Amino acid sequence: MCAAPTSSGLKDATAIVGIAQTKFAKHLEPSEAELACQVIVDACADAGIDPSEVGALCSYTMEATEEVEIARNIGAGDITFFSQVGYGGGAGCGVVGHAAMAVATGQAEVAVAWRSRKRGSGPRPWTSTSVQLKVPGSWTRPFGMLRPVDEIAMLTRRYMHEYGATREHLCNITTAVRAHANRNPAATMYDKPMTRDDYMSARWISEPLCLFDNCLETDGALACVVVSAERARDLPNPPVYIHAFAQGIPPQHQTMVNFFNDDPLTGPAWACAKRLWSRSDFKPEDIHVAQIYDAFSPLILLSLEGYGFCERGEAAAFTDNANLEWGKGSLPVNTSGGGMSEAYVHGFNLINEGVRQMRGTSTSQVEGAETCLVTSGEGVPTSALLLRK
Amino acid sequence: MTNAAAFSGGYVANLGPSREGFLLPASDEEGHFFREGAREGELRVQACASCGRLRHPPRPMCPYCRSTQRTWKPMSGRGTIWSFVIPHPPLLSAYSEVAPYNVIVVELEEDPKIRFVGNLLPDSQGAINDLDPHSIQIGEPVEVAFKRYERADGSEEFLPMWVRAGR
Numbered sequence: 001m002c003a004a005p006t007s008s009g010l011k012d013a014t015a016i017v018g019i020a021q022t023k024f025a026k027h028l029e030p031s032e033a034e035l036a037c038q039v040i041v042d043a044c045a046d047a048g049i050d051p052s053e054v055g056a057l058c059s060y061t062m063e064a065t066e067e068v069e070i071a072r073n074i075g076a077g078d079i080t081f082f083s084q085v086g087y088g089g090g091a092g093c094g095v096v097g098h099a100a101m102a103v104a105t106g107q108a109e110v111a112v113a114w115r116s117r118k119r120g121s122g123p124r125p126w127t128s129t130s131v132q133l134k135v136p137g138s139w140t141r142p143f144g145m146l147r148p149v150d151e152i153a154m155l156t157r158r159y160m161h162e163y164g165a166t167r168e169h170l171c172n173i174t175t176a177v178r179a180h181a182n183r184n185p186a187a188t189m190y191d192k193p194m195t196r197d198d199y200m201s202a203r204w205i206s207e208p209l210c211l212f213d214n215c216l217e218t219d220g221a222l223a224c225v226v227v228s229a230e231r232a233r234d235l236p237n238p239p240v241y242i243h244a245f246a247q248g249i250p251p252q253h254q255t256m257v258n259f260f261n262d263d264p265l266t267g268p269a270w271a272c273a274k275r276l277w278s279r280s281d282f283k284p285e286d287i288h289v290a291q292i293y294d295a296f297s298p299l300i301l302l303s304l305e306g307y308g309f310c311e312r313g314e315a316a317a318f319t320d321n322a323n324l325e326w327g328k329g330s331l332p333v334n335t336s337g338g339g340m341s342e343a344y345v346h347g348f349n350l351i352n353e354g355v356r357q358m359r360g361t362s363t364s365q366v367e368g369a370e371t372c373l374v375t376s377g378e379g380v381p382t383s384a385l386l387l388r389k
Numbered sequence: 390m391t392n393a394a395a396f397s398g399g400y401v402a403n404l405g406p407s408r409e410g411f412l413l414p415a416s417d418e419e420g421h422f423f424r425e426g427a428r429e430g431e432l433r434v435q436a437c438a439s440c441g442r443l444r445h446p447p448r449p450m451c452p453y454c455r456s457t458q459r460t461w462k463p464m465s466g467r468g469t470i471w472s473f474v475i476p477h478p479p480l481l482s483a484y485s486e487v488a489p490y491n492v493i494v495v496e497l498e499e500d501p502k503i504r505f506v507g508n509l510l511p512d513s514q515g516a517i518n519d520l521d522p523h524s525i526q527i528g529e530p531v532e533v534a535f536k537r538y539e540r541a542d543g544s545e546e547f548l549p550m551w552v553r554a555g556r
Contacts, residue, residue, distance in 0.1 A: 127481065136446050138414035140506045142548055144484045144517060145492045146412075150476050154494055158472035161527045204489070207475035207522075252452065259471075259494050259504050260445060 011279060012388070013104040015232035015239035016096070018047025018225035019352045024188050024343035027121040028219040033065040035221035036116035037073040043112065043223040044074075048236045054225075055108030056081035058099040060091040060115055060346060070114075081107040085247075087255060089295055089377030090268065092347040093385040097245035099226040109227065115348040116221035124217075140257050149214055149296060151256045152379055153206040156298040159265055160208065165301065165316035167208065171199045172319035173297045173333075174212045174340060180326055181337025184363040188216050189341040213297040215339035222348040224355065240358040243371075244280040244386040248272025255380050268382040269306025269375065276384050277308065284308040287386075288369040289332050289357050291350035294339045299378040300324075307373060307384070326364035335364040347376050354387045407538040410483030413546045419447040422461045427547035432464040432533045434503055445503045466533035467554065468495040471504055475522040490518040495531055495551055510534065510550050530554035 020042030022028065022035050030038070044051045051074040057067045058081075067082045081102040085094035092115065099111035126147045145151060159165055178194040181187035194212065202210040232239035248271030252261035277283065284307060292303045301315040309331060310318045323329035336342045336353035343349050354374040356362040372387045403415045414420070419435075426433035435447040439456035450457050473493040478485040490508065497503045508517040509525060513534035531551040538546045 138417065138420070139446050142412045142414055143492050143506050143508050144411075144476055144480070144490055145474070145506055146476070146480055146484060150474055150492060153474040154472050154492070157474060158494075158527070161472070204475070204477040206477065207489070254446075257506070259506065262502055 009279065010100055010104050010242065010245055011281070012241045012243055013229055014100040014226050015229050015241045016224050016355050016387070017227050017232050017235045017237055017239060018043040018045070018049065019223070019355050020046055021186070021222040021349065021352060022220050024186065024218050024220040024345075025120065026217070026219065028118065032116045032118050032221070033069060033073070035118075036063075036065045036070060036114055036223075039116065039221040039223045040070065040074055040112050040114055043114075043225050046237065047225040047227070049110055049225060049227070051075055052077050053110045054112050055079060056099055056102040056111035058083050058085075058095045058102070058111060058113040060084060060088070060095060061086040062088055062091075062346070063115065065116065081111070085383070087377070087381040089293060089346045090380035090382040092293075092351055092376040092383065093245065093374055094247050094376065094383030096224060096226065096242070096351055096385055097247065097383060100242045100245060103226050103228055109231070111226040112223055113226065114221065114223035115346050117345050118219040119344060120217045120219040136254055136257060136260075145257075147206070148256055149209055150206045152296045152298060153209045154259065155264060155302070155379070157208055159298065159301065162265065163313035163316060167200065169301070169316035169319050170209075170213055170297045171196055172322070173294075173300050173324060174199055176319075176322065176325040176329075177294065177334045177338045178341045180332075180335050180364045181341030183326070184336050184342060187337040187342040188218060189337060209296060209298070212340070215295045215344040216341070218343040218345055220343050220345045222345055222352050224351060238359055238389070240355045241388045242385060243282070243388045244276050245384070246272045246275035246279065247381070247383040248275065249381045253381070258379055265302070265312075267302060267306065267378050268380065269303050269378045272375075272382050272384050273307045276386060280386050282371055282386060287331070287371050287373050289335060289366040289371075290373040291335070291338070291354045291375070292333050292373075293347045293350060293375050293377045293382075294334060295344065295377060297340065300333065302378050303375055306378065307375065326366065332364065332366050335362050335366065350374050351385065354385070358387050358389050404544065405540050405542075406483070407546070408541055410481070411538060412481070413538055413540065414548070419449065423447065424547070426461070426463070427535050427549060428545075430535055432466045432549060433461040434464055434497070436460050436462045443500050443503050445505070464533075465498055467498040468505075468531055468533075468551070469498075470494070470509070470525065470527055470529045470531060471496045472527060473509070473522070473525050487516060487518040489522060491520065491522040491525055493525065493531075493551060505549055507549050507551050510536065510552055512552060513550065
């Protein structure tokens with residue numbers, strides 16, 4: 001029997017008790033549906049829960065496999081809650097947050113969240129000219145601002161102009177997360193070290209962003225299982241509590257083309273962060289490790305400011321002196337390699353790595369880490385989770 | 390435009406690319422006034438008919454006073470470059486063929502919060518890769534210039550482009 005919601009709401013009411021992932025590769029043979037089913041069953045096994053107990057299914061709107069297909073394949077019983085969260089990479093923490101809310105409010109006892117995607121071998125979304133060319137794309141795409149990287153590069157150039165950030169700061173970020181991937185055998189870039197010279201001499205994709213400022217293109221799937229805090233204490237893994245959760249769309253926001261509001265260098269992270277910290281016992285300075293959505297390296301700069309780790313315009317300097325690097329800095333970021341060096345599965349790998357950090361099983365384990373921030377896409381309607389031991 | 394048209398869900402049709410393969414705007418009711426202005430060489434921005442505030446891109450409701458009564462105002466066409474990028478391949482083929490080129494965001498003289506995405510050209514009918522993109526600077530004054538594109542069926546589209554002020 002679940003406890004009735006109290007004034008503390010979601011705080012520590014639920015926990016992530018199972019995680020799983022497939023291999024990450026440029027090409028995996030199984031379909032997205034098969035990968036999804038396998039990874040959900042594996043996450044249930046990790047949790048010590050039979051898949052027939054799953055009662056809530058939470059996914060991205062971009063997920064190709066419908067809930068009914070998942071439920072029929074994994075042999076679920078009654079599914080009594082299902083929800084989807086939109087906006088691509090902004091959805092990840094939202095999907096897990098919805099799972100937590102479903103459990104905390106008694107709509108289900110066992111909730112599963114997942115993402116299965118064959119982006120490595122499938123088409124790039126921006127190459128579709130018919131689907132993508134609608135309002136507001138009509139105001140941007142005809143001019144050759146075709147890809148997400150062009151849209152984020154536009155914000156990056158302005159950020160550099162306003163705050164004096166340089167490519168050296170983006171290099172700080174990309175080399176830090178690559179070093180983490182080099183410690184993680186599951187990471188796509190495990191055996192590919194990257195020097196500062198490698199970064200500086202990489203080919204352009206959309207100036208001022210080069211190849212290594214972009215995430216990988218990956219086939220893979222990940223899932224996690226959420227149950228009540230009470231039940232979590234009886235399961236094999238140490239519970240990783242969902243301490244706080246928020247989503248965010250700021251005023252006058254437009255997805256990926258946040259050029260039409262009063263202050264384009266403040267994006268959805270700011271709206272999300274205000275709610276997240278207001279629901280939390282912690283402040284940014286209490287966070288021991290962070291998994292920050294990194295489809296593009298500058299999103300980490302914006303997010304560091306949005307979530308309050310530094311003041312506006314200070315994120316570039318915050319990356320200096322290996323400050324984001326495991327074993328060296330004050331805030332190790334993307335300790336599995338993240339989207340740029342482990343795998344790009346719409347940010348779900350950041351969630352699972354947050355869970356590993358709280359379990360103490362990361363390949364770049366932050367000693368004594370008891371709190372982890374996980375964020376989803378900046379530049380799109382977003383979401384975030386605060387995890388704790 | 391009637392309110393009924395605005396709440397019909399915003400009719401959007403993709404009428405196809407230019408002869409060169411460049412994407413052209415989808416036809417939508419809400420932005421119709423803008424395309425008429427472009428055809429006449431006038432930069433128009435949607436305005437609230439109740440409180441007068443400008444808003445862009447066009448939409449049915451004023452976010453400041455919630456009125457659905459809307460009109461448009463002609464702009465001077467003057468602005469400054471807010472930011473720019475230089476895309477390189479992989480791109481859609483028509484764009485790859487001319488890459489690297491520039492894409493700019495311009496903030497308008499009348500209201501710097503009203504911004505347009507476009508390309509900086511040497512003149513109104515120039516190509517998006519004519520100028521050295523590394524010569525572009527944030528803060529440069531620019532003026533609107535409408536470039537004519539033609540689809541395979543002969544229909545025309547005029548896109549708002551930008552030239553350096555005083556050219």
